[in-house]
Amino acid sequence: MTTATIIGGGVIGGGWAARFLLNGWDVRVFDPDSDAERKIIEVLDNARRSLPGLSDVPLPDEGQLSFHDTLAEAVVGASWIQESVPERLNLKQSVYKELQDACDPDAVIGSSTSGFKPSELQQGALRPGQIVVTHPFNPVYLLPLIEVVPSGENTAAFVSRAQDILISLGFYPLHVKKEIDAHIADRFLEAVWREALWLVKDGVATTEEIDEAIRMGFGIRWAQMGLFETYRVAGGEAGMRHFMAQFGPALKWPWTKLMDVPDFTDDLVDMIANQSDAQSGQHSIRELERIRDNNLVSIMRGLKYQNWGAGTVLNTHDARRRPGLLPTLDEADLSQPILTQARAVPLDWTDYNGHMTEHKYMEAFANATDRFMAIIGCDSDYIASGGSYFTAETHVRHLDEAHAGARIEVRTQMLLGQGKKLHVFHSMYEGERLLATGEHFLLHVSLESRRPCAPSEAIEVNMARITEAQAGLPYPEGAGNAIRKPG
Structure with missing residues (x-):
């Protein structure tokens, strides 16, 4: 597991800790403030609720968070060290001197400074080229922009490696090629x-x-x-x-x-x-943070659908992490319901009751159906050639609540796959807890005539493989049900 060290556990340091931790890094924190652990845990609670919902693929397993009494203990072996101490140049320089005696010489030391130039931070350092400005924007765990400001002491290879790490965390690193007080964005804000x-x-x-x-x-x-x-x-x-x-x-x-x-x-x-x-x-500060996070997630998810601005960064990050998350036909254990959806519940999927709203269950099941279609061979290329499946009937059962940030999976059992007919049964889980089921009956159609027709021979063969493999599965509870009549 890769390790990051956060020096300074305030609002910005807490945001950095959350971004690393929720992207699968182990995180060590050093801050002499007795309230640092409480503050970071509170920021992390908000991040767990909001960050996963920006992505349409699940985040990796969360890393381990630890708090340390000495700076040297916190930085040993860390690949990235993020300094977020107060904006006092002498304080930052003294921190670098102490940590460079103990840290890995190849580690990136990033500074969250909003005003100092990297050449100022590097003065008197043991290894000046190890220190670079990586200035984020609050909340660090949601907003993609990071201003990366090197000096002449930083090599091109070092800057490139730092940018690659930031990109892997879902950031948009803006390379500021000329040192200037307050960099770029904060000069506008000022x-x-x-x-x-x-x-x-x-x-x-x-x-x-x-x-x-x-x-x-x-x-x-x-x-x-x-x-x-x-x-x-x-x-x-x-x-x-x-x-x-x-x-x-x-x-x-x-x-x-x-x-x-x-x-x-x-x-x-x-x-x-x-x-x-x-x-x-x-509003309390925590309430205002949640209101802010709700709004930011909604705006950025809207930009995702348009593949524009920050939305392009999020889509690219999803695409980078998506391969291998869901099995192909040859990778799946066909004797069991097949994993067809894995993601977190976004903030904008919840309603006034605080849980996942009805039409979003349908969206999740529709995405699972699309994935199952691709597994049997009805993928984008096949659809472009003129054939597809249309849903003729749907029945959803809501069995338990799902809340924002919950990691959900959908597993799909094929009840019928023969000729033009496709009958699938989706089960949605959070861990071992069954949240909902979705039963869908589809017909294969010609997109030219818009009439039902037989699918390709390859799809028929693939459906036959699944039929044979799943023959031993029990008929799922709730399949074939209708809404009960009153009384």
Whole structure:
């Protein structure tokens, strides 16, 4: 098992621990704060609920989490060491000096710093080329962006290896090729933050009004298209040149005070804090984190369906981990119900009762049917050639609850596979607990005539193999049932 060490167990360190742990790494934590373990466990609880639902394939088995009393003990043998201590340069440099005496010389030492340049972090280090900026965004366990900022001390091979590891964790590593204070993303955030402070101080807007302006408008556009692409679209058919010609002169107008920052007086701090309390004070921090996670998962899963932006990163990560998760016809034990679905329940699959909603059981069973069709030979190539199966009848039984983050599997028994008829029975489990069953009767059709017809000889042969192998299985409980009449 690969090991990561997290130095600093605050919000960012906890997010890093969750990302590594839920992707199958063992994680060691060093933080002298007596509350560090509690904080990380709470962050991890939220991550377990939300991160698995971003993926349409199951995450690997969770690694082992341990807490250590000394820095040296925590870093020995670790492949990745992530420093997330407070933003004090002398503190970070002293941490590197201590840990480099004990860590593997080949380990990646990443810093979560949001402002310092890597060359500053590397000053006085035993092995400067081992240290690189890997700046994440909160929540680390959900958001894909990591700014990877090397200096001249870091070799190209080292940077490439660090990026490969981050990609394996589902991140999007953005290689910042030139050192600059605050890197790239935080410079934008700082500019917006400065302007927002003035708008509050001058009485133009409250904290709530500013947040609404972002999340009801340009924030949604930025989430899926960024800045320049958004403005290119705003230029209409004439594109970016037209946009810049039309709005470029506004850059000379005194709209903003980006370089003129208000003093953080007690009055201004009180004003902003009081407005923020009125806006969000009814929620605890953990509740706000869950609300945030719900929204982020919903947005990013929507982007997955469009294969756009962060959704492309998630789809690529799924594709990288999918091979081998579900058996082929030759790999499966055909004498038993065949594994046709394995995944976690996403947040957006749950309803107002807090459990998996009815139509999502149907989606999971439909995906299992698609997988079974592929197993017998009705795959995408076959469908493109003009044949497929259409579902004629379905019966779902809901036997137990499934909640967000639950790891579910669907196993499929073929009750009939002959000629144009296909009758399958799906059983959905969480561990050994039976959650639901889905019975589906399908007909093979010609996509040209849209009429039932016999499948290919290869499909007939494959169905016959499964029929023979599963002949000894008992007829599943609930198969053939209908909804009982009242009374």
